[in-house]
Amino acid sequence: MKRAPAHQPAAYADPLAGVLRPGQSVELLKALHILTRDGRLNQDSRRKLKQVYHLCNFIEPLIDEVLGRQDTLLLADHGAGKSYLGFILYDLYLKTRPGAQIVGIETRDELVEKSRELAARLGFGRMRFLDATVAESTRTDVLPDRFDIVTALHACNTATDDAIRFAFAKEARHIVLVPCCQAEVAAVLRRHKNASFGKTPLSEIWRHPIHTREFGSQLTNVLRCLQLEAHGYQVSVTELVGWEHSMKNELIVASHTGQPRGDARVRLAAILESLNLDELKPRFLD
Ligand SMILES: C[S@@+](CC[C@H](N)C(=O)[O-])C[C@H]1O[C@@H](n2cnc3c(N)ncnc32)[C@H](O)[C@@H]1O
Numbered sequence: 001m002k003r004a005p006a007h008q009p010a011a012y013a014d015p016l017a018g019v020l021r022p023g024q025s026v027e028l029l030k031a032l033h034i035l036t037r038d039g040r041l042n043q044d045s046r047r048k049l050k051q052v053y054h055l056c057n058f059i060e061p062l063i064d065e066v067l068g069r070q071d072t073l074l075l076a077d078h079g080a081g082k083s084y085l086g087f088i089l090y091d092l093y094l095k096t097r098p099g100a101q102i103v104g105i106e107t108r109d110e111l112v113e114k115s116r117e118l119a120a121r122l123g124f125g126r127m128r129f130l131d132a133t134v135a136e137s138t139r140t141d142v143l144p145d146r147f148d149i150v151t152a153l154h155a156c157n158t159a160t161d162d163a164i165r166f167a168f169a170k171e172a173r174h175i176v177l178v179p180c181c182q183a184e185v186a187a188v189l190r191r192h193k194n195a196s197f198g199k200t201p202l203s204e205i206w207r208h209p210i211h212t213r214e215f216g217s218q219l220t221n222v223l224r225c226l227q228l229e230a231h232g233y234q235v236s237v238t239e240l241v242g243w244e245h246s247m248k249n250e251l252i253v254a255s256h257t258g259q260p261r262g263d264a265r266v267r268l269a270a271i272l273e274s275l276n277l278d279e280l281k282p283r284f285l286d
Pocket of ligand 1: 078079080081082083084085105106107108111132133134135152153154155156159162180
């Protein structure tokens, strides 16, 4: 390897030192525009890579947990977009583990096609991509009946809820969600605002339009957590520190224990009732 002149600082000598992990594909990072074409890392991409690693740090122990119990692992990534999460997980943790497969699910066919091409170019033979909505992927018989890990990173609006339903249907052991914009609960709060004023002083919480949006968004994730707990998952909620979408940086990790939190379902129903959100009961309680 060519050495840097002695007067240059070490970081200058190898700008990727301490950034790339052993065996990591430089070609992948270039294809994902994390590295420039000539293999450099700028400030922006250094930050982006750190964020991706940060998220991967939460997922790695889940992968290890599954592969510690069995030889195979199936991971579904919903609303995959360019599939950079799936590609990085595969590159970092799965390419040397022959029983592991990733399926990226995405509605935009041009992104699915590009991901297929990239996986073929990199020789990532156990990555598949499905051009489908999350809901369609739950029903299709081209996918297996069971998945071990389900991820949904910034899957738009109710696609996160569809991913939760997919995980329930596929008896996923772990679910990792970074929810995106979520307008549905806010829309229901808004629609019933007048009736809610007469029903409960709690309606003050969402009286002003900006509060309707923000409270609706927070409430959505609270309801999702209770729903997961009611289905026997242990839930942890943290922040993806430094995540570029600062308003969408909540990370929900749920692991199946088979023991529903005793009062989760009752509390979920009570919250929907007190906030005049009965119409959402089928969505969260079924
Ligand atoms: C904000 S992007 C996130 C992409 C990627 N997960 C990431 O974090 O970079 C959301 C992606 O979800 C896809 N999407 C939206 N609704 C979907 C649905 N119901 N089923 C599958 N994909 C969906 C969009 O086409 C888009 O590519």
